[in-house]
Amino acid sequence: MRTLQIAALGALIKATVDIPGMSDDDETEIIQSAVEKIVADVESFMPRAYWERIVTSKAVPDAQRELLQSRLFVYYGDKLPYLPYLSEVDERLILHATIAILTDAMGNTKLDDILSQETTSLSLIAIYIREAMGIDDVEILRRKVADMINLPIPMPQPVVNWLIEKGVAALLSVLSRAVDVSLLECFGKDATHHVKTIGEFQAVLRGNVTRLLHNKMSVVLLPAFVERFVISSVIDTYFELYVTNERINTA
Structure with missing residues (x-):
């Protein structure tokens, strides 16, 4: 070179x-x-x-x-x-x-x-977005989810802790893919979303995180509405902590 x-x-x-x-x-x-x-x-x-x-x-x-x-x-x-x-x-x-x-x-x-x-190199944008919106401290995310979660049915605390751990692990496993898909949908040559604001990109990213997380997380014998509640709590906490206008602007 x-x-x-x-x-x-x-x-x-x-x-x-x-x-x-x-x-x-x-x-x-x-x-x-x-x-x-x-x-x-x-x-x-x-x-x-x-x-x-x-x-x-x-x-x-x-x-x-x-x-x-x-x-x-x-x-x-x-x-x-x-x-x-x-x-x-x-x-x-x-x-x-x-x-x-x-x-x-x-x-x-x-x-x-x-x-x-x-x-524009979409791969390069993806690197910056992942760095900007990556999870700096997994333990903080777990604690924040535990603080806000209020399951619709009573469950033993060890089970609740296990569900939170499973939900956070599932999020970590799909996050990079969700960012890549969102960038392609918003900025790729065959873009399906024409975003003009940070909020619109956040909405696309949230939709892809939600879809991939539902596909990834499956707990046998757990009522579907409880699983949905756990997933929603994990996603809400992640977006509150890490997907901010400041971080996206930085990327």
Whole structure:
């Protein structure tokens, strides 16, 4: 990859990273150095046939590209830390953003178009949205759900605690998928929702979280209305804590 492309890639990612105590020029140097190391590692790791899809007009089918992206996230997540001059949050963000752009460039939208910002990388937006609306502390979410939940029928507290744990675990398992689906529905080339406000995007995201959570969570012998109540409590608490206008604006 050319030096100018590395610089453009670093500049695109830099907008979301803030390194305390560093000037703008210092931040640029640090982030570009990190991006350069990641790109070199990915290039050496990846078969040449795949790497050529990034720098030429050849394309990888969407489903195969998405699978590759998710596996690269897992693979490089296990390799961290190897950028010790960054915080864990910034390290993960830069790593995921770099991989997202590289794998997006394997499709029909090529790297130079993404770097010139003429075409938006949905994968990159998804990274920022997930970071902005991720669950910072699972235990806080559990406690908040426990504080607000008032089941419609009496149940032993250990059962209530177990239901809350199951509901929160189910939410964690579907959240990333819900964000991806919502972004495609709102901003993809075949968008089905034409959102103009933060509130409209929140409504789409809530709908997808609710649908996926209902599909994921199933408790044998639990009355359906109680299950719906638990799911509703978990979703309401998550949106109250994490899906705020400030967080979406930041993303």
